[in-house]
Amino acid sequence: MFKEGEWYNFTVEKFIQLPNSNSYLLVHESGKRLLLPAEYYVKYNIVVGAQIRCRVDKINCTGQIFLEPEHPFYEIGKSYNFEIVEEQSTPIKGITNVVVRDVFSNNLTLLVPSKSFDSRLTASSVFTVVNIKKGLPILSFPASKHQCKHIAADSKMVEMTLVGTMLIQGEEYYVLQTETECFSLLKVKHYKHYNLVKNEVVRAIFRGYSDNGFLKVDPVHPYYQLGKTYDFIVKGVENGLNFDEGYNKSIAVVYDKFGMKCGVKIDNAVAIGENIKCRVVGYRKGRPQLEVVPKEQKDNSF
Template identity: 30%
Template sequence: MNKQNQYKFTEGEIHQFNITGFTEIPGTNESFYILENPFGGKHLLKAIHYKHYNLGVNQIINCTIDKINCSGKIYLEPENPIYKVGEIYSFDFIKIVDQINSVGEKEKAVLVKDQFGMEISCSLPAGFILKESKQLKCKVLRIKKGVLFLSIPETDLKENSLEIGKKYCFKVAEIKKLEKNINYYILKDEHESSYALKKDMYEHYEFKIGQGVECTVTKYNTDGHLKIEPVHPHYQIGKSYRFKYIRTEEEKNPLGNKEFVVLVKDIYGIETKVRSNLTELKTDFPDYISCKVDGIRKGKAILSLVLN
């Protein structure tokens, strides 16, 4: 049996959600707001990230579908009470710092403070001269877990000229060890800006140094640099394919509610979880089942069941 009235969300969409409850998980320090979407589905929002939002039960809030992970789990981002994505605001200047960005490059950054008193690092481009001032204007690129991702408005030229959601050609420049000594592919765009892809997630893509790769620009990283997702070598978004059925698993969310996840194997032998909307354990699937590719994330297809 499937849950009724299920809506298939897409990253970037904005919907109204009703805060129907608040719960603390016994034996942990975790607490969650319980949100209901317009179609009757329930979602959990980790409270610790939004203490400064003054959220409350029975409040109706706008949320962006911030992320849908490889197994179809949805992550929400509530509307910030002060800051809007794409707008420019004045922030209190704290100091200049050194940092290593998401592609392993040393760079200067400015530390600023927002109206909630939260300190935020904002990347500075090479050669940028910062005028002495108690305040600095920054553009809000993205908001995640209540934290602002910022850029200097004057630098919206090279990397930021790429549009989120559009495809561009990148070149595989090198393989480089970054955080925790893990290998990453470093790709470059036509402006020589760099992008990092974790190598073990894309082994089946068989990238070669110097190869041109078509990628979609997906979103901003924590350091204000853009993230990309290569076009999958086999699966196309929006199309349905047959996947080898492995098993159905029963999972529990932090509230203890049951969820049923179907585990399948793709053409490369990679196991993928499919969030099924089943209300009871179903194991009598055929050897191969039809799934629709809703997206690609970190080299894996995000799938939904195609049930008759």
């Protein structure tokens, strides 16, 4: 009944004190009860008996629902003036870390291509709220989105050089750069099996821009080629309810050459242990995106 990204009204039934954390118990009109961690929303002034509006931020594979209550001040998609605390250099030339302060005196950080800021920084600046998670606004700097528009939205491939790595909020990222100083950030944990090395030229599929002007890319897989067909062994079948892509099909679980779990939408029943032929239609987070090849189709198998 709940969908990711949708808003729902809840009543705050009680405040629950737990050994390691405190939570609000929320009740939907359907009778469904959900917990909301209290630590992130201390300044929201949520009280028992109040009606609050929450967005379903995520529904994980086990069906657990994560809520994000409506912010008392900020609205997603709108722009606001934020005090700039400082501008910090990073280990990567051409990327700047900007620290700003929100209405509740929380310090927020965002990485931006340095050329987006050059002489624009003053005591405050306008940023757009692109999301809100755990009570903190996620921001973008509007001007930075136009720095790499010369890379056409319909480009199939871009070539980028791996210029180094960065630690961002405890997560290690590869930093890729084009000849024209456009950057992309990739989580290292998704690409360890690619064996990428500094100064290596990486071919990647371009799929758009992040809110802060970074390129969103998927590096070409070291083994699986786009459009080619490969054999996979079905290791399991899962419910394929996916709120982002709007489908409700069964998913065959297979593992790629590097032991990475992949899901394939299936229309017909398959047995665990069955061999199925799948075509590579894309890449995401270091894994091939697959589609089942109907048995009557001819293919170029590997």
